[in-house]
Amino acid sequence: MNLKENSTSHPPSRFIHCLIVSSFIISGIYFLLSLGLIPDAVHHCHYRYSANSVQNLASPTSLEHIVFGIAGSGKTWSRRKEYVSLWWRPGIMKGCVFLEQMPPKNATSPSENEDHVSDLPPICISADTSGIPYDKKRVSSSTVRVVRVVSETVALNYDNNVRWFVFGDDDTFFFPDNLVKTLQKYDHGLWYYIGASSEFFQANKGNSFEMAFGGGGFALSYPLAKVLAKVLDSCQKRFHWFPTSDKRLYACLTELGISLTHEPGFHQVDVKGDIFGLLSAHAIRPLVTLHHMDAVDPIFPNMTTLEAVQHLMSAAKVDSERILQQTVCYDKSFSSTISVSWGYAIQWVGSNVFLSDIVRAPATWDQRRTVNFDVQQFYHPDPCSRPTVFFFDSVSSNGDKTTSIYKIMYRNCTRLNKIDEIRVFSKKLDLSFKQAPRRQCCDVFRSSADATVIDVGLKECGAEETIQMQPVRF
Template sequence: MRLFRPASKTHPSSSIISTRTINCILLSVLIFLVYFLASLSVSRLQSKDTINAYFSSSQDQSQSLTKIHHIVFGIGSSTNSWPSRKEYVKLWWDSQRMRGCVFVDRPLSSLENHTDSHLLPPVCVSEDTSRFRYTWRGGDRNAIRIARSVLETVRLFNDSSEEVRWYVFGDDDTIFIPENLARTLSKYDHTSWYYIGSNSEIYHQNSLFAHDMAFGGGGFALSSSLANVLANKFDSCIERYPHLYGGDSRVHACVLELGVGLSLEPGFHQFDVRGNALGILTSHSTRPLVSLHHMAHLDPLFPNSTTFTAIRHLFSAVNHDPLRIFQLSVCYDRWYSWTISVSWGYTVQIESRHLFLRDVVRTQQTFRPWHKSGGLSSVYTFNTREIHRDPCQRPVTFFMEHVSSRHDSGTIKSVYKQDYENCTYDPISSPRKIEEIRVFSRRFDPVIRQLKAPRRQCCDILPTSSSAGNIMEIGIRECKEDELIYIHT
């Protein structure tokens, strides 16, 4: 008896053959689909690997470190100011490695031009700018000439046999830290369009000229790709801006017309302040120091010095470890509850009380505004903290005396001596009992990744062999992965 009867009169063997045929077809289709999907995945992976390799190669190429010889400098000057200000340029200029030109309004005398020319950039006479209008009342039409140094510098060096990645511009009293400038620019791809610098420390100055403008005194950088295009359009552009005050305003306006905004780098310093710059310098950004400006309008950086000798003294530290200059490390003495701030190569300050790090990094207002008019002219673009009127209630300050290096161990030793005030103090608990501080570190050499995301370094108070207790030794190091900077009670 059959439980299942065929639905048709088809022969049983034919039904078996049809089922097998269908199964074979389905299996073939399945195998084809698996092969196709596998091939597609491999192809996509290969394509992705190829693309990644391309971009990695491109990124590695664009991220290769910029060296000083990749940079061309354009320095705005005049026959009146150059003879006195060239001494500052000698401190940072290296004729063997640097290229550029100092632009003056008329030829210098043969004596002025040849006496120490081997220590300075070549002097170039600016082109005539009388055809351009200048309408800022009370301004100086030399601003047009200074602005056009961008165009003239590019023309001079555009066909150079050596690679030009960046054009950097500043005044004749702009003091660059060349190694730090080159390393800062290494973060950026010079084949893209970049306009790099910083603005003023004064809110009113930024409001008057532009918050997104690189102030020329602090210096600014143009990638070569941007500078070449800008130079071709520059004269026609500045004809539209006779009403602007300075050369930097004209460069800013024309860069904006090309659709490029400012890439802010706080290491460029305009220094629109007067008096004692200690507060600004001891709270410096974790970004490298790139430039200083208006130093003749500030007190000498070190006591018992002239402005020039103080800057020369600063460079004695810069030459040992440029990327660490002014970098702030903070550590604590638990026994005395002291807060110790090391602004490397410049000062060590000891507060005889516990300060949180967020309070330490607020800028001590040791300086005064550029203008005395009050209002917005006295408003700064950063957080400040007042200093005590009584010098004896202020932090005890130790200024850098000398820096030395040991080539065998790579250790750098910087020594700081107390700047004495006529104060009475407790010889047991007061930091005024310290006469000398020795700071030990290694050369600071951050890679591009660390420059893009900088982290403050840590410090420790080291055991000292001084039996009199008048010498302190400090070590600076990289912070541990999860280390916090605070006083451990």
């Protein structure tokens, strides 16, 4: 339509009339909004946090956008602070460890607390909860206090740069870079409750399969945390007989209409004994947390719990996203299957095993506990019929290329008598969440310089490449 046609169709008088009517309509809408008769459509429908929204959405989430609320106890802090110091990054991370009282000073080394203070988050003393009733026959007073860690963390009033509040216990081991990578998937301006259920079937059945377990850690987006903090005390009164803090928080979030967004990288670790099977067949997702490490066997042989987790984290510092990621190779010369759980262990099986079987976790833990994930229930009682295991020893990097070394800890009968070490070559992993996660491929090579060493190269699979064992001849 040209200018002449436009002026003919819309004379100035009609244009002015429309402008006046539009002004009256807009004024009327603002008047109704001021009276609260029309809800804020953006907030009501999308729950968006609007402060600095353009800037917030433009830059990726980093550690500076996260506030941590850690539930602890003054009675156990002297030991648990060693755990927190493994993952806390002073000067970068924000948050607080909430204790019911200040921990006692170390009588044998008065300066010990001061030496560690720079490596640890600040201590906050939890507020008085005596005004919140609870069923004293079934509920501990600490349950009420731990629930309020959420509202008290929000009340720390950090700047508008906050996007997420993350909660855990003082024996929760976080992998910070993987936490960031996981949260980057989500719009922090919307309401999100992110975490994972328990590995123990009965724990989920008794609570809910849609409840995050706090020891495994969970995340709340900023706008959801702000709303939850306002209703938390009144909600606790309604659920005064609920025995655990996790169940209370889940009930309060459910009343707000929010359900759990499942992320399998959060681990409550509600199993007992040897968790080799759980770690060696990790989901193709970043490892975010490990909990209850005191309640299971050390994850590396000949180490304490603290030393073992520290050893795993040394690999994560080099290639955080690849830690525990499982890659499977089929070796033609030995007709064997090699399963690499990067940064942790390699399993060598002296036969061809279907990929769909070997990616299932071998049931190595206390068999009295029924788990809530895919496992191979059969764990052979004869050690000679089990895979030979090489445990992570060390890792080095050159730019984006890494070399990790795995050494045999004991001889599994007479198999692989000459192999002492497996070297794994890879590039630093950068998982993309814009597409479904895909397991990587690998090749096996013989070392020309040392007959006791086998080399494994990890790589991205080709577009139509498959991970399959050698075909069976009929």
